[in-house]
Amino acid sequence: METIQPLQQKERLFILDAIRGIALCGILILNIGGFGRPFQASRHLLVYNETSHADLASWYVTNFLVEGSYRGLFSMLFGAGMLLLVHRLAKQHPGLAAADIYYRRLIWLLLFGLFNAYVLLWFGDILYAYALCGLFLFPFRNSSVKLLVALAVFCFAVTVYKGWSRTDERLAVRNRAHAAMQLEKQKKPLTDKQQEDLKAWKMIEEKSSVTKLREGARKKISDMQKSYSDIWQHLAPLIRSFESTKMYDGFFFDVMLFVFLGMVFYKTGILTGDKPLWLYGVFVVAGYIVGFGWGILEGNAYRAVNFDYYRYLEVRPVKIEIYQLHRLLVTCGHIGLIILAWKSGWMDWFLKPFANVGQMAFTNYLMQSVLCTLFFHGYGLGFYGKLTRSELWYVVVGVWVFQIIFSAVWLRYFLYGPLEWVWRSLTYWKRPPLVRGVSTTVVPAA
Template structure:
């Protein structure tokens, strides 16, 4: 295996967030994948901002924490366009990346399964560190665990991958809707529990000692662990959908699959937004009969509409990228996307320092509207830093640290 910096035409670059990709040369990168990953990092930060600054229990109980027109508008915007969509994109990219990784490994004469398994183990360890000591809402560990299940499908034909993807994505909606527990009913008891949880967590995260924060962080991590396991079928389903796209090479050659990409974009956008908007309509309806359908349609929108909209965003940005004027506008997102692992962890470090008591102690003091602007500001900073970093280095710092056995120094960029 060549070292970085020794041969520009035979370099191996490793990328985290579970979707490590081996590239034969820099100009062979699929730019749209880095761009979509970079956009997804922004969307995930928008969502995570509430969890950085507010009680996990209160959010889980769907307690309204912020009043006012702008906060309500920001929450509605996030519910329609952001929530659940971008984490599905990341899951898609994980599966997509595994196929690229396999193809690259085979082309280099490397053994794919041992090599990919080591990546998953590294991802698992980083996930533990992230979840236990930085922020409880880690997703890396779960991607690593499900990555081993994904390996069972790496030899499957595209059609098989698509069938399994549809089955897995359908499993959770069918189980929940058939059980009759489609949503969480609003009640004064739940509201009171949520308010008490917010006061409790604000006291700990906002003004408590580091030890108290660490104890609560581990409690919240356990809560998210159970919740994430329930969503494993959906995550694995999106992995397989990404693998299907990679094996079909749809995003490798968008112009060659233009009609297919356009049809996917139209259909997923129509049905995805349709399901989401039905949930919104029933939520604000004054008709008790219509409002009674809210829980059912809310779950349908989250579990079916969100994956559809994730696919809509992927194909929509892929189509935009075919236009020269939009290509220039979208390319900056690739800087963040190329350092997705580093930027994902950095967001947790930055935000916990802003909200927790060992930093600025702003926990429980930043509403939804202000949180969106704060997230945008952090992202712009990451975009600038990522661009400056990539002018000198081929990968992000944490991408390099994840595989210390491969490198003796951070690989310089080859001009």
């Protein structure tokens, strides 16, 4: 009888696990603000008068230097992982079996994403988005690099257009309101539309004032210091928004852009270190010098206008939407640096702990939700809103250390992470071996 089996240990690619582990740890740098502080203070240093060098450096790093890059790296690994899985399944058993396993796996991923969002209460869950995006990938498993690049360019264009249109509409509201103000000063009557524009702009100005932001932050902290059921009711609308409106409005293309690029980078050997060293050097130089330099200029512009978002849109160095290009550059910088370290031959001691984390990425991703919500939420230790921007790094490093140690110890005795094993069991309808040195029967092919 032909069989389909989960990925065996000898088939794993060390460098992909290492990149995945570093991406997972890096994601927490950006997520920690959502876990532990009100969004009103995310980009605005004056809400809490954060003036220390440590807070300022943290503000630059999280908002302008690496923002979105580790998520981009994680998304690339999702695309590469899809190709690894379906090609291995196709070799074992041609026909519908590969699709059956692949889509069954995605359905469970979607359910785990809903669990992360609605039970563990992490509104920024990415698993749900990956599951939905993954539904569209199977037909492209054998696509040419040229087609995949074209699809990535299309997704890039969509995200740029959507970003530009949102910015253009915001500025249009302000400009119409300013025109209405001039008419008011001239004692001229306003049309109903002009009155609506003026009212909308005054509401925007009021909500964006430091006073209102502080009030909103205080209320947010109060809401997050309550019981599990109260916090669930508070976060449920935000979770629904993330997994419906925001997902289908633009985040789908945001994810698919890097998933397609991950497929390209895997097919061309970039992610597996098969390209010449000079290419990875170019990735590091272009990615970090241009990407970080660009980010610093953006941050300087934001500070120069005293965190006024609308004035920032006017004075920022580049007037077009650059978010995706910036994070792509920095993501490529990460890839170049990691692979150069690996190819050097003397950095395995550094990469191995992250490869362990990456081998258990599913477990560790959900573990971050458990650890952080219990640390910050009111039904746990209740540290929400109590740490400064720079103090959040202590939590980040603490979680990293715990997960690195936990992953190393667990994989010493077991073949898979605990949730990886559960996911495989549900996907293949049979329990694969878990303890090292213990074997079981293989899974009958569907």
